[in-house]
Amino acid sequence: LYTIEQQLRRDYPDLLLRAVLGDCGDAATCEHVFASARPQIVFHAAAYKQVPLLQGQLREAFRNNVLGTRMLAQTADRCGVEAFVLISTDKAVNPTSIMGACKRVAELYCQNLARQSQTRFMTVRFGNVLDSAGSVVPLFREQIRTGGPVTVTHPEITRYFMTIPEACQLILQASVLGQGGEIFALDMGEPVRIRDLAEQMIRLAGRQVDRDIAIVYTGLRPGEKLFEELFHPQEQYVNTAHAKIYLAQPRSMAWPLLLAQLAQADIAVREFDEVSLRRIVEQLLPEFAGAQTSTDNVVNLRPA
Template identity: 80%
Template structure:
């Protein structure tokens, strides 16, 4: 018992130092004895003479200088072995210099100095690798749970790294890879064979008695990912995936983390290529203001702006909780960022004047808006006050403050609007387009569609309905929407802000529209449930102001390509400035009087298409094929 306590009291680092010094002594004396034994008149080798102590001292200093004791035996790897070899070679040089100064190397054969570092590297590296192998492969029969047999889809770098980590854990036992690359057929990675192609998944899964599937294809596009998921679903086995590359780079996930396949993985698109140099040049060292910075889009804009090196970031947010959340996150993740949190309404002129006077922003991203179509359909006063007059107040404050760029974040619902929300956003677009001709500030509008997993959007609603056991409610079997991820939308907003000179409307390429019915069915399957048997889909009918199809351009907005393949430029439709200001004054007065009928007339006079399509309450559905625009 006393000996056990004594051993336990020894610091692990000290034990490693003692081991390494013992190996130095063993290597030096063994090589010396071997060399002298081959001489015609061998001389006796002293085990602890001055020469040995000098070698120990020289080699020990080299070990310390090369950081040999900062590594852990438990995780010894190729870089550690290389560091050991480097330390042994440098130690041999140090020992040679020390012994030369001591006795001109009279008693040291030159072959000893050559063979010694090789022997020492083996004596130091061998125990480390053996210890790691023992720790990785030992079985704890008391606590170990049975390994789950895993079949990995994808034998690339991600699959190789995943299997390397899975083999360290007792919970998983990789049984094979599937990959469509014919050159990999029959190959082995970490002893695990590549058994076939992805199309053979159901058959190979049965033959290997696989219990779980893992999709290790983080660079797969949406078509490849959908195919892999369909094959996994056909096998009726549980499946997981590794995070996408952009999530790993952004720090949202660790590389080999196993997670459930999310709908974002299937609707995600090819990685957007951005001109980060131009974006960083525009934003780095600048004072930036984000209104609505606590919302889904606004918060992600704040994160990306902070990463790009803005001098200061000011957030104007009406929601106290959202403002608190983004403030805590940014202060934690970007401690050097000058951050200012303002609780207030962008439609409050006094608040805006104080914020602009204090923060002195050079670039403004106006993301504050009400966006829920059905809710706003009966709330035209609030929609007009926030989405139109709030934009006007912010834009005028930006103009008076000499802001360089003002970016209005708009929506595809502003095109041929049939809803109050879309109509008010379109009026805000018209104001910024025309105000650009009377201001030194560059007013730029960025228009895009639905954002996956944004607050109040269809994806989190479907997720809640599925978790509650259904039914999942869809308004119409044929309704379609454009989708993109929050990070992608914000990146393209930043890119568009660099492209604009003022007065433009930029529309983001949203890819192909997705049927909401297909979205609901896929989410039900991803949740491990069966559509129709366990979770029902109920069609509730189109809501007031809702379209079957969304579009990104009005028929009169001639659009053209830009320097970026994912961003299009729409030619603005001009309006008499005096008429626009007069209508907005009428609207402001109607808002103060709470005269909603007068407000509706103002919006209809500004937007004839809204008057013809939704003047009676927005119940009429107007559908256009976006490909024909």
């Protein structure tokens, strides 16, 4: 937050800006910020995103990524915010990881809340952002700087990537298109093989693969897919007015059932009852309940 504030004040000295240190899951913080700022639009990007780190920490992942989203969304609804954009991930499609499952539950809450609210709640899904915090690019750069090896989980693992400016611009475009309840998926182009990315970064650093810098394959980690999906087979996708934004026909859920499950999850989080919490997540997401950590047979679906 400190770094972002300094950059904005340096690059945009006339910008009216207020940086607030707070937790989106803290009711008092949410109420205070919304009452004082009266925002018209909220871009909710706060989330724990590291798949391996969250895989063994369901309670903390759910507390932040689901209950934090619920708290912020409820406050936006109550304060009459015009639009609320949940920043989601391709890992929420057929989730095999704790991170993806929690983001999918957050999607479910926002898209169903949209039916009860005057606020336009919408979700934007996309893959990895090049050179963002915690992404593979700064990791590879550091590994190359220290002489290697560069670690890749699997020789054939692929991921979708887009640049930070492109991702931000498309999110803004989607926020204009949305009327409420939509799930938008951004066109990420062709998937990139991580091995190729590692080799290219080694060459760009003036080194040779294997001779100067070795590439070591460490194996897929729990919850990690060999390649990600942008589209779910049960969600029909159609084109929008923007060539790089697709619209999903989201799957609905009974609102009272969703509220009851989240109320039980709230209790499980407070009691640190991860067994009950996992059971609730699996009830909300049958596809997660049957998911295997190895997903070599996943079919990558794209809109026609």
